[in-house]
Amino acid sequence: MSDVAERVKKIVVEHLGVDEAKVTEQASFIDDLGADSLDTVELVMAFEEEFGCEIPDDAAEKILTVKDAISFINENAG
Amino acid sequence: MMFDLTGKRALVTGASGAIGAAIAQTLAERGAQVALSGTRREALEAVAARIGAAAHVCPTNLADPQAVEALVPAAQAAMGGLDILVNNAGLTRDNLALRLKDEDWQTVLDVNLTAAFRLSRAALKGMMKARFGRIISITSIVGVTGNPGQANYAASKAGMIGLTKSLAAEVASRGVTVNCIAPGFIESPMTAALPEAQQDKLTQGIPMGRMGTPDDIAAAALYLASPEAAYVTGQTLHVNGGMAMI
Secondary structure, eight states, X not given: OHHHHHHHHHHHHHHHTOOGGGOOTTOXXXXXXXXXXXXXXXXXXXXXXXXXXXXOHHHHTXXXXXXXXXXXXXXXXX | OTTOOXXXXXXXXXXXXXXXXXXXXXXXXXXXXXXEEXXXXXXXXXXXXXXXXXXXXXXXXXXXXXXXXXXXXXXXXXXXXXXXXXXXXXXXXXXXXXXXXXXXXXXXXXXXXXXXXXXXXXXXXXXXHHTOEEEEEEOOTHHXXXXXXXXXXXXXXXXXXXXXXXXXXXXXXXXXXXXXXXXXXXXXXXXXXXXXXXXXXXXHTOTTSSOBOHHHHHHHHHHHHSGGGTTOOSOEEEESTTSSOO
């Protein structure tokens, strides 16, 4: 579980180029981390690759925060 | 060397046609691998034979949505990735609007516009990740000027221009450029079939005094595909001997 959280946060830090301390579970990609809509699409692509899962478009639209991503992956990957 | 495509991988649709074959050959001459898509396998293999080892044949019917979805993955598998997509395939089903059948409207939109969108969408994923990509769509002067008897074709070509501008705005920040080339009258089996008197009349309307050649279009495609064109996006490059200055 914490492993998934660490890997998700690492991707977010690398992709958005933000300070690790800002990537809390409650952080919203767009509102708190400065992502634009294209960044969120790319983050979903990066999660799919890292965790070998497919994130359908309707689910992807609901992934707004770091926690959303961790929860989706915990429930659907591995 | 300018316009060097060494190591780049390109997919050209409609590659057995005069313009598509010229584009594929030109990109290959500058070092790119090229995947050739078209409906006629034998004609594609003839083009591939002229190009040599850099060519890969990928027969596809762009009117079939499943075949369209399979094309980009097939090209990526053959070449190890995809850096340049040339949406060149197109067909005409000319008729006056009052006589134009729904089916002929739909077929032209499906092949000329919808397939271009689907292929672009499929290609963009890898291009965005690579922070490099070139999408070049071959539209037409009639997409800008209109043409009697070509409501379907002109609509599909105008649609390509709007598609290109929107995609260009979406992915510019990722190093991917999206542009159109709008040929005027180009020497091809299609224009050769016109009566000589009509060909003469067409030529009179062209300040350059001649029809264009497939190589004229290929040179424009090479430029837009090249690293040197990195700052050009969302544009339509008119290659028409001056017959319309827009």
